[in-house]
Amino acid sequence: xxxxxxxxxxxxxxxxxxxxxxIDGSGKSIQLHLLDKWLRHLGVLVFNTAWKPSAIMKEVTxxxxxxxxxxxxxxxxxxxxxxxxxxxxxxxxxxxxGYFVLADGYVYEAYATDAVRGCHPRWxxxxxxxxxxxxxxxxxxxxxxxxxxxxxxxxxxxxxxxAGTDLNxxxxxxxxxxxxxxxxxxQYKAMASKERFVVMDGTMDMGxxxxxxxxxxxxLLPPKLATIASKELNxx
Amino acid sequence: xxxxxxxxxxxxxxxxxDGISYLKGxxxxxxxxxxxxPDGSGRSTxxxxxxxKLESDGHAVVTTGxxxxxxxxxxxxxxxxxxxxGKRTLTLLYAADCANQLMHKVIPALEAxxxxxxxxxxxxxxxxxxxxxxxxxxSRDLFxxxxxxxxxxxxxVDPRELFHRVFQKYSGxxxxxxxxxxxxxxxLYISFVRxxxxxxxxxxxxxxxxGLVPIDANRSVVQVQGDxxxxxxxxxxxxx
Numbered sequence: 001x002x003x004x005x006x007x008x009x010x011x012x013x014x015x016x017x018x019x020x021x022x023i024d025g026s027g028k029s030i031q032l033h034l035l036d037k038w039l040r041h042l043g044v045l046v047f048n049t050a051w052k053p054s055a056i057m058k059e060v061t062x063x064x065x066x067x068x069x070x071x072x073x074x075x076x077x078x079x080x081x082x083x084x085x086x087x088x089x090x091x092x093x094x095x096x097x098g099y100f101v102l103a104d105g106y107v108y109e110a111y112a113t114d115a116v117r118g119c120h121p122r123w124x125x126x127x128x129x130x131x132x133x134x135x136x137x138x139x140x141x142x143x144x145x146x147x148x149x150x151x152x153x154x155x156x157x158x159x160x161x162x163a164g165t166d167l168n169x170x171x172x173x174x175x176x177x178x179x180x181x182x183x184x185x186x187q188y189k190a191m192a193s194k195e196r197f198v199v200m201d202g203t204m205d206m207g208x209x210x211x212x213x214x215x216x217x218x219x220l221l222p223p224k225l226a227t228i229a230s231k232e233l234n235x236x
Numbered sequence: 237x238x239x240x241x242x243x244x245x246x247x248x249x250x251x252x253x254d255g256i257s258y259l260k261g262x263x264x265x266x267x268x269x270x271x272x273x274p275d276g277s278g279r280s281t282x283x284x285x286x287x288x289k290l291e292s293d294g295h296a297v298v299t300t301g302x303x304x305x306x307x308x309x310x311x312x313x314x315x316x317x318x319x320x321x322g323k324r325t326l327t328l329l330y331a332a333d334c335a336n337q338l339m340h341k342v343i344p345a346l347e348a349x350x351x352x353x354x355x356x357x358x359x360x361x362x363x364x365x366x367x368x369x370x371x372x373x374x375s376r377d378l379f380x381x382x383x384x385x386x387x388x389x390x391x392x393v394d395p396r397e398l399f400h401r402v403f404q405k406y407s408g409x410x411x412x413x414x415x416x417x418x419x420x421x422x423x424l425y426i427s428f429v430r431x432x433x434x435x436x437x438x439x440x441x442x443x444x445x446x447g448l449v450p451i452d453a454n455r456s457v458v459q460v461q462g463d464x465x466x467x468x469x470x471x472x473x474x475x476x
Contacts, residue, residue: 071339073256073381077332081325088322118258119381126254126377130324 012098016220017091017132019106021188022140023181024162025150026202027209031140032104034210035217039100042229044221047094049086051105069166072117079110080127087131095132100220107131108195112187116180117167135220138213139192142202144182148174151181244349252358253380265349268342268383269468270357272439273391274432275413276401277453278460282391283355285461286468290351298345300337301355302330323368330361331378338382346383358382359390359448363438367431368418387471388446389464390439391453395432399425 018035020028032048039046070078094101107128114124142150152158158173160166164180165173192199198216200209214233218226246263249255271286273279283299290297321329345352358379365375393401402409409424411417415431416424442448449467453460 071335072258073335074332074339077328077335081328081332084322084328085325088324118256120254120257123254123377123380126374126380127328129374129377 011095011132014222015095015098015100016136017095017101017103017134018217018220019103019108019134019137020140021105021108021112021137021197022142022202023144023147023151023184023188025147025152026140026142027150027206028138028140028202029104030206031138031200031209031213032102035213036102038214039102039217042221042225044225045097045099046102047090047099048102048104049090050103051083051109070161072114072119075117075161075166076110076114076119076124077127079114083107083110083128084130092132103134106134106137108137108188108191108197111191112184115187116164116183136216137195137197138216139188139197139199140202140209141185141189141199144178144185146203147185148178148181152177249343249346250384251380252382252384253377256381259343262343262347264343264346264383266346266351267387267472268346268352268354268385270354270359270385270388271391271464272356272359272388272448273453274393274398274435275410276398276405277391277393278457279391280355281457282460282464283353285457286464287353289465290353290468296348296350297353298341298350299353299355300341302357302360303333323365324370327361327365327370327375327378334358334361334379335381342383354385357385357388359388359439359442359446362442363435364412366438367415367434387468388448389467390443390448390450391460392436392439392450393453395429395436397454398432399428402428 018032020032022028029050036046036048091101091103110128111121111124115121152174158165158177163173163177165176167176167180169179170176188197191197200212202209211233214229218230218233221229244265244267246265249259249262249264269286271279271283283301287297287299342352342354362372362375362379366372402413409416409428413431414424414428415434416427418427418431420430421427439448439450443450451460451463455463
């Protein structure tokens, strides 16, 4: 494993960092959940981490009024603070200890959303240069309408920043959300080949998606375990 | 007479490194003047005196500093106390606070033509980060989004002298300012002096890199103030 910038960060050879990326409603979380079940069944040490506001962020963001909005660089750095906290506390030590770390959203989510908010792409990448490079990044590609419809089903209200409301993209909250998500998709697509994303068709049958994911992850398992897992996969 | 004879010229906003893309091309009219220096160097006193002087000369002045943002001053303090935050996390939290002040206070004030006086700025944050073992390159890149100051002073005080001043003023040593988190020595005096020397070394390196102006602050408040005023006046009237 190496850091995003290429300088060395050590981890146990058997430790792996597997990331899923995609917009809300892309189905990435459920795929990661299913992968987690499979890895646990195989007896692999697994740890789950998600790109969501932790203690620091919660202390700063709620109850904020429109007039004292968090501006893009502030928001970007608060996300980075949260990530660094999670990284130093969980991700790095667990990789050192030999775990399979499953990350629901990683630095790529920051690259995409921060760029949409107008932060300099090179700056954002340098801020996150301390993060270990994943062994696999699965990108769940869905048309924006599919993602938005899935994400909004059963939800009462949109989170202000999650929905990109701070960007004033539209007076309509839902239209604003749709535009924001479509811009994030553009960002993901632009970085897909450079960051070596494994692009998954998020509209495909979920079982088939999971099978493809597991086939890919076979290559990351220790050889003996991979043989057993491969047999199981072909029987089922 | 040192009152402003002509309005300060507008120029494009200049960032320390990679900036905020959507602000490119915006114009600012004010000036950003920074005073750096350890606690006990007389920094805040000097900033207060400079403010009074500039205001009496007819300049609109806005002061800012680390930990002065309403948004996060509490959370930074609380985070320091309740959670054992990693050094990288803490640096990022300070950077977020800095971004908030920059966007809501410093940039608007510069656009309006004010002189912004910063009681410490990114240099202290970068030095702290480096002294704690984070790569220099990383913190330089991290603070790339900030505005490049027009003038930066560094109040230089001998660490042993500083120790007496800090003890007299606060009747104790600050945990972080004495480098206690670094485990330099069980002897707090030695730890403090070593930590301050490490910080001074970083400031010397940054001084060469970014043209920081060292000010001998072992002298009296009046002498230091005279020195600062002369240099600021010189700068504002093109004699720097």
